[in-house]
Amino acid sequence: MMMDDVIEDALVRGVLRRRIAAWLVDATLIALLVWAGFYTLLMLGFFTLGLTWPMLGVLPVLPVLYTWLFAASTMGATPGMALFGLILARDADLARPSPLAVLIWAVGYYVTIAAGVIWLAVALITTRRRTIHDLVSGLVVVRMKALTELSRNGIMWGRGGDVPENVEKGRAALLALSR
Numbered sequence: 639m640m641m642d643d644v645i646e647d648a649l650v651r652g653v654l655r656r657r658i659a660a661w662l663v664d665a666t667l668i669a670l671l672v673w674a675g676f677y678t679l680l681m682l683g684f685f686t687l688g689l690t691w692p693m694l695g696v697l698p699v700l701p702v703l704y705t706w707l708f709a710a711s712t713m714g715a716t717p718g719m720a721l722f723g724l725i726l727a728r729d730a731d732l733a734r735p736s737p738l739a740v741l742i743w744a745v746g747y748y749v750t751i752a753a754g755v756i757w758l759a760v761a762l763i764t765t766r767r768r769t770i771h772d773l774v775s776g777l778v779v780v781r782m783k784a785l786t787e788l789s790r791n792g793i794m795w796g797r798g799g800d801v802p803e804n805v806e807k808g809r810a811a812l813l814a815l816s817r
Contacts, residue, residue, distance in 0.1 A: 710735075730776065
């Protein structure tokens, strides 16, 4: 197995299952957030004689804000993604993505959902299991553990290390991860 194959396998092994589980967690948290916001604004509207009810129009933006702000944070993942060991990175060099790229990714995700969930099936046929919004934004979702191992062994350019110096050490570590 070539080094590139070992790296790719370690980065994306089991990512689709983890993304689905992370989505369930994030969808639950977003639903709770929207529910709390709705009832808070509704009750405030009663006390202010309807002055806060126009703010209910902000609620549809909450899921995009949730996804964008968490994924663009230093955590680099939504709470669901972090729970299942996933992180968002630039596809080119696996470095931390820019806030603009993450915003494009988050908006693209919700456009994909609105257009029909079937478009997420693109991940079954693309390299690194990337969805349409991943491709458009230039980002990829990878396993945090594999990314950390690559960085620790100096094999990555974007998250630590200029030149892959410890290739043999990294190969052994990644082979252990991919088993």
